[in-house]
Amino acid sequence: MAKKDVLLNVLEKFTSPYINLTDKEIADPNGNKMSSLTNLGMGYVFEELIRKFNEENNEEAGEHFTPREVIKLMTHLVFEPIKNNLPPVMTIYDPACGSGGMLTESQNFLKDDETGINARGDIYLYGKEINDETYAICKSDMMIKGNNPENIKSGSTLSVNTFANEKFDFMLSNPPYGKSWATEVKYIKDGNEVIDPRFTVTLQDYWGENYEADATPRSSDGQLLFLMEMIDKMKSSSANGVGSRIASVHNGSALFTGDAGGGESNIRRYIIENDLLDAIIQLPNNLFYNTGITTYIWLLSNNKPIHRKGKVQLIDANQLFTKLRKNLGDKNCELKNEHIDYIIEMYQKFITSNENYDGKTLVSKVFDNRDFGYCKVQIERPQRLKSQLSDELIETLLFDKKLEEPMKWCVEHLGQSCYNDISVYKAQIEEYLEKEKIELNVKDKKALLSSKLWEKHHRLFTTAKLLQKTLGVDEFNDFNRFKIKVDKVLKESDIKLTATEKKVILNAVSWYDENAEKVIKKIAKISGDKKQQLLQKLGCKEEQLANFGYYPTAKKDEFIEYETETSLRDNEQIPLTQSIYDYFIQEVQPHVSDAWINLPSVKIGYEISFNKYFYVHKPLRSLEEITQDILALEQKSDGIIKEILGL
Template structure:
C-alpha cells in the first residue's frame, strides 16, 4: 500500500474519532466504533450498486408462493456477493433521510443491520456494533459519525473510484486494511499504555514468503489448491497468497480453484478477515474464530500450502488443559515419538514452555501436511518466528524435541533471517521457516540457512516500529539464492548483502551427555550436627523458630501454638502450602524428629566422636550399632541421620554404591549395551577391583555432575577422552542419562570476528582529540 495514501486514510479515520467521539468515548475506546464502521462501510459500499436488484429479488420471492423463506442463492446472485442486505436502507440513505431525531435514526440503523445475511450478522455481533449504535444515538453523535463514513472523499472499498473533484481515490485492499487496522489500534491504545498485541506481516514479507513457497513448484501446481493460516489475523497472508498465484500479469497463474482456510482468536481481526473473504468471493465459512491451540478446528483436513505469522512470546497457559493432562499429551497434534540414545522409540514432549506457544502453531501446520499418498506435491509451509524457536529449550525439552522432530523427518528446507525493525509492532529479529514433506533430491538431508538481515532499504517515515523494508530486488535475490541452494557470502562490512550456507540435518543435533564424579564423604557424630535432626529439612526455618520460642512445649502442646506459628510464617512470607502447614503443626512431625535426635545421640555414645575419612567404614559402624540395638530404621530415617553427620570432602575416600559381578554372557551384554571394550568400563562407571570379574560402582556427587554437548557427528567416547578425561581423571559417562537435542544458531554460523584496532591507531585518535582539547588529554595522561 502506498505510504502517502495509507497516512492520509489513517488521518481521515482518526479525525472521525477525534471530531465525533471525543467526550463520548475515552480515546482507548474509539476502536469500538471506528473499526466496525470501517468494515461495515466496506461491505455497504459494495452492495449499493445492486440494492435495487436485491429488493426486486425479494419482491419476486414474496410473490412466489412456493417460497416459504428467503432463497439465499437468489439474493446472493442479485447482490453479486456471498452476502446481501434485505432492508431498504444503505448507509447513504440512512444519512440522506436522517433528521435530528436520533431515536428514529437508531431504529432505522438497527433495521438496516437486521437486514444483513447471517454471515455479516456474525461480524456485527463480534464487533458488538448494535450496542455502540445505541450509545452513539443516546449521545447525539450517530448522525455525525454516519456523515463522516459516507463521505465521498474517502474510499474504503477494494475498487478505485473518484471523489467529487475528479481526483482518484485508490482502493483499500485487504492488506491495506490490515495496515490501517494496525495503525489505528496503535493510536487507540497509546494513551492507555497498551500495545496492539499484533505483529502484522508487512506486504513485502508476505511477498517473499509467497515467492519461496510457490515459485519452486509453479509448473506443478495442483488443479485445486488449499491454503491455510492457523493465525490468520485480518487475512492478509491468505488473500495475498491467492492474489500471487492467480495473478494474470505475473509469472504464476493457477489454472484451478484456490480455497482459503484460517482461524483467528481475536474477534475484531476475525471480523475483518471474514468480511474480506466475502468481498473477494471466498467461502467465509472456512474462516473460524477461536483458539487454534485449544480446538483442532480442521481435524482430519490437510492443506497444500500453509503460511502464517503466529504470535510469539505469548502465553498459552490458559490453553494447556486442552493439550496436556499433567505430563500426558492429550491432543494428537502434539503427540510425537522420538528415538532415545539406544534407538528405542518413545513418546516425547512436544510442547514448549507455557510462556511462548509459537512452536505449537508450527506443529499444528505439520500435523496438517498432506501425505504423499494423497498428493504428489505434498505440502509446503512458510512460518514466521522470532529467535526463540531456533534455540530455546534444552535437550529433551519441548522446543528442542519439536526442532528434532521436524529436522529428523527431513521437513525443514531453509530458514531465512530477516532484518530488525521490519515488522510493524516489533523491532526484534525474525525468521521465516520453510518446510516441505516432499523435498527435491538436492535438498534431502540438508538445511539451508540464509542471512538476509542486511538486505533492506530505509523508509522515509516509520510505520510504528517498522523503519525498513525489502525492495523487490532484495526479494528476487533471496529467492534466487534459495532456489539455487547456493552457499554465498556477499555481505560487505556487515552493512549490506546476503549470506547463505548449507548444512547436513545432523549438524544441528547434539548429545547432551551427563558426566559423573564419585561422592567423597567424611563423617563424624557431634552434638551440633545431631541437633539439626530436630528439624525437618524442608521446614527448617519455621521449626527452628518455633523450637527457639516454645522449647520443649512443641513436643507436648504444639496445638496451643498453631495460630502463632502460622501467623509468623505468613508474616515472614514463607508461602507454605496447605500440606506443609499441616505437617508443621502436627505433633507427630515433631516427635519423629525428636526420635531421630535421641537415636543419633545413642549412636554417638556407641561409635564416638571420631572423624571418619572413609564414609563406607563409618556406615558399617552405624549398621553394626543399629543391629546391636536390634533397631530397624526406614531408609529415609537412616539417610536423614547419615546426611546430617556427613559432608563432602575432596580428600575423603569414594563412597561405594555396591559391587557387581561381570563375567561371561553378563559381561558381553554390558559391553554390547555400552558399546565399549572391557578395559574402558571404568569410563562408564564400572571400576575393576583386585578380584577378577568384580567391579565397583560409586555413588555420584550431584553437585559435581556436569554435562557436555557432543555433536551428533562425533563419537561420545572420543569427545570424552579428548575434552573431559585429561582434566577430570575420575569422571565417567552416564550413558543412560544421555539426551539428544537440536538447536540452530545464526550467530554461530554467520558471525565474523572483527579484530580490535591496533594500539597505534587508538593512540593516534587520542592525540588528534588532544589538539581539539587544548592539552587537557595530555595533562590527564601525563604525556
Template structure:
C-alpha cells in the same frame, strides 16, 4: 496501495475519532466504534453498485416467486458477492434521508444491519456494533460518524475515485484494508499504552514468502490448490497467496482454483478476514473463529500450501487443558515419535513452555501436510518466527523435540533471517522457516540458512517500529539464493545432523567425611524443610512444645504470617502435627546412642562410617527407616575432596553379561570405568560409586561425533575419575545463526589507538588556547 495513500486514510479515520467521539467515549473505547464502522463502510461500498439488482431480486422472490424466506443463492448472484443486503438502505442513503430524530436514524440503521446476509451479521456481532449504534444515537453523534465515513474525500472502494475537487483517490485493495486496519489497531494500542498481541506481516515479507513457496514448484501446481493459515489475522497472507497464484502478473497458474482456509482467535481481526473472503468471492465458511490450538476444526483436511505469522512470546496456558492432561498429550497434533540414543522409539510431547506457543502453530501445519502416499505433490510451508524457536529449550524439551521431529523427518528446507525493525510492532530478529515433505533431490538431508538481515532499504518515515523494508530487488535476490543453494557468503548449506547433539551427563564420585558431634546431631530435632520455624518454636517453648503444641498453634500461625513464611498445606499440616515433633526427638535420641557407641572420631572414609552405623543399629536392635538413616547421615557428613569415594554398590558381571554390556556401551573392557563401572581386584566384580550432584556436569556432543571418543578426548584428560551416565543421555537440536554467520573483526592495534588519543589531546589543547586568547582579547 502506497504508503502515502495508506497514511492519508489512517489519518482521516483517526480524525473521525477525535472529531466525533471525544466527549462520548473515553479514548480507550474509540476502537470499538472506528474498527467495525471501517469494515462496514468497506462492505457497503462494494454493495452500492449492485443495490438496485439486489432489490429487484428481493421483489421477485417475494412477489413473483412467492418465497416466504429469501433465497440466498439468487441474492448472492445479484450482488456479485457471497454476501448481500436486502434492506432498502445504504450508508449514504441513511445520511441523505436522516431526520433530526436520532431514534429514527438508529432504527433505520438497525434495519440496515438486519438486512445483511448471515455471514455479515456474524461480523457485526463479533464487533458488537449494534450496542455501539444505540450508544451513538443516544449521544446524538451517529449521524456525524456516518457523514464522515461516507465523505467523498475518502475512498474505501476497490476502484479509483475522485474527490469533489477532482483529485484522484487511489483504490483501497484488500491488502490495503489489512494495512489500514493494523495501523489503526497500533495507534489505538499506543493510546492505551498496550502491547499489540499480533504482528501484522508487511506486504513485502508476504511477497517473499509467496515467492519462496511457489517459485520452486510453479510448473507442477495442481489444478485445485488449498492454502491454509492457522493464525490468519486479517487474512493478508491468504489473499496475497491467492493473488500470486492466479493473477496474470504472477505468471504462475492463471486457471487454478484456489481455496483459502484460516482460523483466527481475535474477534475483530476474524471479522475483517471474513469480510475479505466475502469481498474476493472466497468461501467465508472456511474461515473459523477460535483457538487453533484448543480445537482442531480442520482435522482430517490436508493442504497444499501453508503460510503463517503466528503470535510469538504469547502464552498458551489457557489452551493447555485441551492439549495436556498432566504430562499426557491428549491432542495428537502435538505428540511425535522419536528414538532415544539407543534407537528405541517412543511417543513424546512436542509442546513448548507455556509462555510461548509459536511452535505449536508450526506443529499444526506439519500435521496438515499432505500424505505423499495419497498424492505426488506433498505440502510446502512458510512460517515466521522469532529467534527463540531456533534455540530455546534443552535437549529432550518440547521446543527441541519439535525441531528434532522436523529436521529428522527431513521437512526443513531453509531458514531465512530477516532484517530487524521490518515489522510494525516489533523490532526483534525474525526468521522465515521453509518446510516441505517432498524435497528435490539436492535438498534431501540438507538445510539452507540464508542471512538476509542486511538486505533492506530505509523508510522515509517510521511506521510504528518498522523503519525499513524489502525492495523488489531484495526479494528477487533472496529468492534466487534459495533456488540456487550456494554455499558461500549469506547462504550456507548444512547436513541435517549438523544441528543435533547428544546432551551427555558427566558424573563424579561423591567424597564424604563424617563425624558425630553434639552440634551436628542437634539439627535432627527438626524436619530439614521446616528447620527454621521449628527451631524458633523450640527456642520459645523448649520441651513444652511436645506436650502443648495445640496450645501454641495460633502463635505459630501468626509468626508465619508476620515473617511472610509461605508453607504448602502439606508442610503446614506436618509442622502442627505432634507426631512430627515426637518422631524427630526420637531420631535425635538414636543419633545420641550412635555417637555414644561410635564416638566423635573423624572418618575420611564414609564407607567405613556407614558400616559402623549399621553394625551399631543391629547390635542395639534399633530399627529406623532408610529416610531417617539418610537424615542422620546428612546431618553428620559433608563433602571433602580429600575423603575416599563413596561406594554405591558392587556388581558381579558374568562373561555373557559383560559382552552384552561392552556392545551396548561400544567400548573395551578396560574402558568400562568411562561409563561408571570401576574394576576391583576380582575379575568379575565392578564397583559403582555414588555420584555427587554438586559436581554433576553436562557436555553437548555433536551427533556426528562418538560419545565415548568425545569423552575420552575432551573430559577424561581433565577429570580422570569422571564417568558418563549413559541412561541420562538425551538428543537435542538447535540452530544458531550467530554461530554460522559471525565474522570476527580484529581489534585495532595499540599504536593506532594511541595515535588517535594523542591527536585528540593536541586538538583539545589547541581549542583551549583559542579560548584563552579570546578571553584575553575581551579584557
C-alpha cells in the same frame, strides 16, 4: 458509525475527488494529476490504519497483519519452486489468518499473469482467527473477492482442532510470538499428559527405542504450536503429487529456546529428523510494524527434491533492505522486488555462498540435518565423604530441616517437653506463627503439631548419641568404613531403623571433602552374557568400562559403582556428529580424572544458532588507531584528557 454520527464524514473522505484510491492515474477537480494506488500501496494504507488504531487501544498490531513484501517473499518461496507442478485444485490454510493477507496474496500470486504461474485450477482459502474484529475483516475480504467466507472460522486454533479432518496443499502464517497460551493449556494438557494428538511426536531415545514425546513449548510462548498445527495438516505427496509446503514467520526464540528433551527442542527435532525443514531465511530488523526484533521465515516441505533431502539451507538476508523515508511504527525499512528476487535466486541455487547485491551481503549456507543435533549428557563425579559424630552435628537431628525455625523456637520457649507431647502447646505455636508471619502449608503445619514428628527426631538424636558413645568423636576419612561400624553398633544394640532414618543420621554427620575416599554404591559381579549386553549397550570395550562408571576390582568380573556427588554433576552438550566417548576422553578426562559418563542420562536436542553459523570476526583495532582517536579527542577537549590521564 451511524449511531455516533461519523459515517457521513467517513464516506465523504473516501469518496473525495481529491483522493485517488484507484489503480489508475486520474486528475483532481483542479487538474492536478493524482498517482494510482497499487495493491501494495493499498495494503500499506490498510496496515497504517490498523497500526494507528491499535496504538490508541494499546493492542499489538502484529496480531493483525504482516507487511505485504514479507507475504510476497513467502508466496515466492512456497510456490515458485513447484510452479510447473501445481495441483489442479489447491487449498491454502493460515491458522492465524488475521485480516487474510496471507491467503489473498497467495491467491493473487497464483492467478497473476505476471508471475508466470497463471494457475487455471480452483483455489480454496481456509483460515482461523481468534480476534473478532480481524475475523470480520477477513471474512468480508473473502466475500468481496469471491471466496467462500464459510472457510474462515472464528476462535482459538490451539484450543479447538477445527480442521481436524482436512489436509492442505499450502500453508502460510505469521503466528503471534512471545504470547502466552496459558489460558489454553487445559485444552491441550491434563497435568503433564498431552491430550491433543497434534502436539505429541514419536521420537527415538539414544538407544533407538521409540517413545511418545511432549511437543508443547513453555506456556509463555505458543508460536511453535501453530507450526505443529500446520504440520498436522500436511498432505502426503501421494495425495496431490507435490505434498505440502509451509512458510511461517517466527522470532529467534523458536530457533534455540528449550533444553534437550523439552517441548521446543522436541518440535525442532521432529521437524528436522523427519526431513521437513527445507530452509530458514533471516529477515532484516525493523521490518515489522510492532517489533524491531529479528524475524525468520521457516520453509517446510514433506516432499523435498532429491538434492535437498537430508539438508537444510540457512539464508542470512539481514542486510538486504531499503530504508523508508518515514517510519511506520517500528518499521523503518522494506524489501524491494529486487531483494525478493535475490533471495529466491539464492534459495534455488542451494549452495554455500556469500554474494554481494548492490552493496548488500546475502549469505547462504547448507547443512546436513544432523549438524543441528546434539546429545546432552551428564558427567558424574564420585561422592567423597568425611564423617564425625560431633555434638554440633548430632544436635541438628533434633529438628526437621523444613521446620527448623519453628521447632527451635518451641524448644527454646516451651522446653524439652515438646518431644513428649507437642499437642498441649498448639495454641502458643499458632500464636507464634501468626505473630512472626510464618506461613506453613497444611501438611507442614500438621507435621509441626504432630507428636510423631517430634518423637522421630528425638529418637534419631538419642540413636546418634549412642553411636557417639561407642565410636567416639574421631573424624573418619572413609565413609564406607564408617557406615560399616555404624551398622555393627546398631545391630549389637538391637536398634531397628528404617533405611530412610539411617540415611538421615549418616547425612547429618557427614560432608563432602575432595580428599576423602570415594563412597561405594555397590559392588557387582558382571560376567558372561550380562557383560556382553552391557558392553554392547555402552558401545565400548571392557577396558573402557571405568569411563562409564564401572570400575574393575582385583577380582575377575567384579566392578565397583560409586555414589554420585550431585553438586559436582556437569552437563555437556556434544554434537551428534561427534562420539560422546571421544569427547569425554579429549575434553573432560584431562581436567577431571575421576569423572565418568552417565550414558543413561543422554537426551537428544536440536537448536539452530544463526549467530554461530554466520558470525563474522571483527579484528580488534590497532593501538595506532586508538591513539589517533584519543589525540583527536584531546584536541577537541583542550587538554582535559591529558590532565586526567596524567600525561
